[in-house]
Amino acid sequence: MNVATATTASGPHWLLRKSSLQATSVFLLVVLCSLLALAKDTRFVYMLVYVWFGLAYGMLLQYGRFCMASAVRDLFAVKVPRMAVGMMIAVALYAVVAAIVTLAGFSTFHPNAMGWHIVIGAAIFGFGIVFTGGCASGSLYKAGEGNMNSMLVILAISFSQAIVVSASGWWDSLVPQSWIAAAAAQDMPAELTITQGWFDIFTAGYIWNLKGTTTAEIFDMAGTATGIVLLNTMLTAILPVIIILVALYVFYYRKGHLRRTGKANPTLRDEIAGMWAMFTSSKNTAIAGIGLGILAGLHMYVTGALREHYDIFNFGELLVAMGYTSGLSIQDTVFDPGYWYITTQEAQWGGWVMQKLGIDSMDSIFFGLDNGLPNPLLNAPGFMSIGIILGASVMALARREFKWKLPNWESAFFAIVGGTLMGIGARLAMGCNIGAFFATVTNGDPSGWVFLFGMTIGAYIGVKAFTWWMDWSDSRKTSECGL
């Protein structure tokens, strides 16, 4: 394939271009706000770690067009494995760095509960991402490119989650009686009302009875180097990555590669060269995958080290010490995963706005017991999401790719419906493709592969539905050049 070099409109030196100056301005704004936060209290450095890792994630996501929705969607929609390969590269790198961080004793990771809810939630999430045009992180970086459609997706994810975790009504009676009985048997403070609201019943009556473990924990080797490296990293992360990469090569890349290179009877050497060509076919994606994998692991290390430095387990303790007690859970905690995570902080944004509108949801387990509803200005992971938007803006402006784009009616509808499905799916599965997949498999928790399986099924069905929609809507157009 011949690929033309991109030409751009001539003008002043790139450093003096308007877009470069705007990129610099956004970057300096983050620097200035960081300095102001530190001037107010140096302990805000804990929150700034989220901000700056978010900024770096956003820059890399935009640079590599790194969207995990594309990993499964484009595989089925246009037979392109580019992003699936990039995602596997990132998983491998994150797993290696996570092993080092865990061996150093700074891991902040907690495994997810394993159960059928992951498959169902991930399938709903996977169906939704086909219609929104991006996963939860992808929507953030695309919002940073000026895409207002992605802003709508973020809004839909935020409010749908906040409603799902706190709403109560006739649908509460649809949950199994065994869950209600199990929830009622939990010794919880009365203000949580855990037998009201289906998500509370689901959490207390079903999820809490499940076990979440790493592979090393299953074999009682969690504290050993052998367990961490061999079982968590090699067996749970690297081996499946190799299998998936070989499958991607065989089913999606090999035929075209051999045709292009004219190898009718390929040797093993030719096959390895073909694998390498697949890895490097999109250098931007591969570079982003490497960078994101390493950064995600380092993020855990830095947060873990800061927790040790401040002798805390959760950012809520630091907020109390700084005098901020509003919006904390009844355990004085807030959502503070200590690593790359997206959907829960967005649920908090939605919940916080609803609370300001008079809809209190602090009697739910999700907000009242676990994550709190802090002011967005004190929401550390929330600032990671904002950092992703700003980082993507910096990169998009620097590359002259920033453009304000308003959605049309069709894409706005898809954004709201798809984003709502993503929110529902993420809460059922206890996370999105980042928190329930990327962060889990890389830390030895096999539940993430169950999430990927469910998300792939959902995306496959979503692509079929989307293709039908495109064909149907095109068939109604009268143009002689219809598609």
Added chain:
Amino acid sequence: MAMTFNKLGDHEWELNVCGYTCPHPQMYTKKALQKIESGDMLTLIFDNPSSGESIMAMCEAEGSDLVDRHDGGGSFTWKIRKA
């Protein structure tokens, strides 16, 4: 803005998917490349940066050539000759 797909002349086509986000641009491009003849030129205009990588990978897989590209201001104009 709605998608437009027009014949500009003999063996010359134009697909404009500005305003659309993933996965519309890559899916419309795939459909357009399926519709035109081998050797035809497709001028593709889009403004969703993320779609570019997938479209390039799709061209590579099918052996189509990206003979000219003009990127800037958040918009992309690519000329693709179908294999």
